[in-house]
Amino acid sequence: MTDNKIPTNNNDTTKKSESTPQQTPHPFDAHTLMWILMFFAAYTIFSGLFAQKTPEISYSDFKKAVISNQVSSISFKGDQIYGIYIEKDADKTKTFHTVIPPTTDTNLMPVLETNKVNISAKSSADPQWLSILIGIVPWLLIIAFFIYSSRMLQQKMGGKDGFMGFSKSKARLFETKDNEINYDDVAGVEGAKQDLQEIIDYLKKPEEFNKLGAKMPRGILLMGPPGTGKTMLAKATAHEAGVPFFSISGSEFIEMFIGVGASRVRDLFKEARDKAPALIFIDEIDSVGRVRGTGLGGGNDEREQTLNQILAEMDGFSVGEAVVVLAATNRPDVLDPALLRPGRFDRKVTFELPQQEARIKILKVHTRKVPIELNFDYKELASMTVGFSGADLANLVNEAALSAARKKADTVTRDDFNQAHDKIIMGSERKDLLNPSERKRTAVHESGHAIAALFLPNSDPLRQVSIIPRGRALGATEQLPVEDRHNYTQSYLETRLSVMLGGRVAEKIVLDDTSSGASNDLEQATHLAKMMVTQWGMSDAIGPIHFKVGSEHPFLGYEIQQEKDFSEKTATTIDQEIYRIIKEAEQTTFAILLQHRDDLNRLVEELLNKETLDIHMIEAMLKPKD
Numbered sequence: 001m002t003d004n005k006i007p008t009n010n011n012d013t014t015k016k017s018e019s020t021p022q023q024t025p026h027p028f029d030a031h032t033l034m035w036i037l038m039f040f041a042a043y044t045i046f047s048g049l050f051a052q053k054t055p056e057i058s059y060s061d062f063k064k065a066v067i068s069n070q071v072s073s074i075s076f077k078g079d080q081i082y083g084i085y086i087e088k089d090a091d092k093t094k095t096f097h098t099v100i101p102p103t104t105d106t107n108l109m110p111v112l113e114t115n116k117v118n119i120s121a122k123s124s125a126d127p128q129w130l131s132i133l134i135g136i137v138p139w140l141l142i143i144a145f146f147i148y149s150s151r152m153l154q155q156k157m158g159g160k161d162g163f164m165g166f167s168k169s170k171a172r173l174f175e176t177k178d179n180e181i182n183y184d185d186v187a188g189v190e191g192a193k194q195d196l197q198e199i200i201d202y203l204k205k206p207e208e209f210n211k212l213g214a215k216m217p218r219g220i221l222l223m224g225p226p227g228t229g230k231t232m233l234a235k236a237t238a239h240e241a242g243v244p245f246f247s248i249s250g251s252e253f254i255e256m257f258i259g260v261g262a263s264r265v266r267d268l269f270k271e272a273r274d275k276a277p278a279l280i281f282i283d284e285i286d287s288v289g290r291v292r293g294t295g296l297g298g299g300n301d302e303r304e305q306t307l308n309q310i311l312a313e314m315d316g317f318s319v320g321e322a323v324v325v326l327a328a329t330n331r332p333d334v335l336d337p338a339l340l341r342p343g344r345f346d347r348k349v350t351f352e353l354p355q356q357e358a359r360i361k362i363l364k365v366h367t368r369k370v371p372i373e374l375n376f377d378y379k380e381l382a383s384m385t386v387g388f389s390g391a392d393l394a395n396l397v398n399e400a401a402l403s404a405a406r407k408k409a410d411t412v413t414r415d416d417f418n419q420a421h422d423k424i425i426m427g428s429e430r431k432d433l434l435n436p437s438e439r440k441r442t443a444v445h446e447s448g449h450a451i452a453a454l455f456l457p458n459s460d461p462l463r464q465v466s467i468i469p470r471g472r473a474l475g476a477t478e479q480l481p482v483e484d485r486h487n488y489t490q491s492y493l494e495t496r497l498s499v500m501l502g503g504r505v506a507e508k509i510v511l512d513d514t515s516s517g518a519s520n521d522l523e524q525a526t527h528l529a530k531m532m533v534t535q536w537g538m539s540d541a542i543g544p545i546h547f548k549v550g551s552e553h554p555f556l557g558y559e560i561q562q563e564k565d566f567s568e569k570t571a572t573t574i575d576q577e578i579y580r581i582i583k584e585a586e587q588t589t590f591a592i593l594l595q596h597r598d599d600l601n602r603l604v605e606e607l608l609n610k611e612t613l614d615i616h617m618i619e620a621m622l623k624p625k626d
């Protein structure tokens with residue numbers, strides 16, 4: 001396959017336009033200035049060193065020298081005297097300098113004249129000029145450093161503004177002609193598109209809405225997990241409406257100087273008003289829009305000022321100004337309620353992880369420019385990618401294309417997608433890492449998971465088993481979750497627990513010993529059992545009660561600390577129930593593995609031979625016995 005067929009980046013339309021900041025080359029930029037100042041500094045230091053080469057003597061020594069007729073000539077310079085000795089022996093220093101004491105020495109001139117010293121004088125302006133320069137240079141250096149570093153920062157962030165662009169808004173501006181993303185490029189977000197259609201109509205013809213006195217929403221909050229197309233859809237909305245798109249991330253407002261954020265907000269809104277109708281997009285609004293003045297994140301004046309400025313700007317829109325602000329976040333729960341008040345971000349559009357149909361559509365969008373093999377089964381690929389976001393799917397297509405390119409193939413095949421999938425889910429293969437006994441143990445462990453998954457009722461279908469270490473895992477047993485479950489039955493969860501424990505139980509049965517390799521399984525199993533007991537009412541001893549035990553964040557998956565709302569006694573019962581549920585699941589696992597002990601052994605042998613077995617190979621292998 002030739003290189004140009006492989007997209008180096010599947011979202012190249014976004015990337016391309018974003019990486020063309022309009023930079024005007026500056027003939028005398030910060031870089032040059034920096035060098036000039038460095039040169040000056042060096043010069044000053046060196047000339048200072050040279051000046052000190054003339055040895056200094058005390059005023060009395062100087063006078064003694066004059067009286068004893070050793071001085072041939074002197075030169076006054078301000079309060080300094082530079083002099084030359086009469087040459088007597090060669091190795092003595094010929095020059096000297098001294099400082100005249102502040103009190104007037106009326107005796108000096110007569111003494112000089114009697115001893116026939118040649119007198120001259122220089123205006124003191126010169127050294128003063130020099131000392132001013134010496135005083136100024138460090139400051140110039142400091143200022144230059146700040147200009148230089150801010151300039152570098154801007155270049156790094158793709159900013160477009162010139163030399164002193166501190167308070168410029170920093171937003172990237174996409175004029176209509178630079179914005180190539182349209183609604184067809186964003187797949188599987190039909191609901192969100194419908195919600196935004198009204199905004200498109202308005203931005204296209206604001207006069208018609210104003211004429212009727214219709215109040216349009218000013219701010220719309222796009223909420224949802226990362227990589228679900230919020231940024232993309234915002235940009236496509238500007239494209240569809242044919243208006244300029246100003247894009248900035250909340251964190252870009254804020255820098256080291258107080259007040260910069262607020263002034264950036266002001267500039268941004270001003271720029272947008274000047275170009276109205278226009279669309280402003282603020283990504284990661286939560287980085288400036290967190291609840292003000294509370295513990296989380298600590299008090300931060302700069303952030304609060306920035307947020308206040310955003311609020312003020314949104315309140316300040318007049319009826320005729322057709323500027324709409326879209327803001328994106330994956331933490332709607334931490335936003336300051338003031339942001340959500342009427343007239344501000346009072347509309348919300350929710351993005352979800354794509355479901356089966358949506359995943360097929362997204363995959364099709366991203367494979368538009370990729371030569372895919374004939375009769376490719378998108379549906380099967382979509383089934384393999386439950387839980388993938390749009391960005392993950394884009395990445396998957398790219399990895400598959402890269403895999404095909406490495407093989408110098410002409411088309412991207414099912415096999416490439418399988419490899420890309422495994423690489424993304426579990427990290428790259430690390431073939432060399434296991435020693436023979438570890439390999440054996442891993443084979444036993446994974447076979448345990450696999451046998452449990454194969455023979456327990458209600459379990460998710462097995463996809464493949466592998467003992468090739470990837471990322472941090474030594475091996476992997478993959479099941480295909482039945483399409484996008486939102487609801488789990490108790491029996492399904494119990495089976496899932498048993499499968500999780502399968503690895504450890506198999507190690508115990510076959511090797512008569514367990515290992516630390518099962519810690520991740522145990523962690524997951526414990527967590528699941530805890531949810532069953534405290535959240536889903538699946539323990540009779542506890543009953544149908546829901547407890548607060550630190551709820552999992554819906555998008556970020558970490559626990560947020562919450563106060564317990566149950567007694568110590570209940571806590572003990574919860575612990576006992578978690579233990580019981582896991583113990584019972586373990587027994588089920590023991591039973592099923594012992595019952596299929598021959599299959600277990602055969603799977604271990606086969607895994608050691610072939611390293612990776614997909615479900616077809618496993619079924620073929622186990623059939624005769626079944």
Ligand SMILES: Nc1ncnc2c1ncn2[C@@H]1O[C@H](COP(=O)(O)OP(=O)(O)OP(=O)(O)O)[C@@H](O)[C@H]1O
Pocket residue numbers: 010011014185186187188189225226227228229230231232233283328329330362365389390391392394
């Ligand atoms: N619905 C989609 N259709 C097509 N491509 C998508 C979709 N969602 C995401 N992508 C792909 O993922 C990339 C990232 O999406 P985008 O930046 O819009 O996500 P986001 O929701 O803004 O994420 P974040 O919260 O991380 O900023 C896009 O450039 C695109 O390639």
Ligand SMILES: [Zn+2]
Pocket residue numbers: 445449500503504517518521
């Ligand atoms: Zn395991």
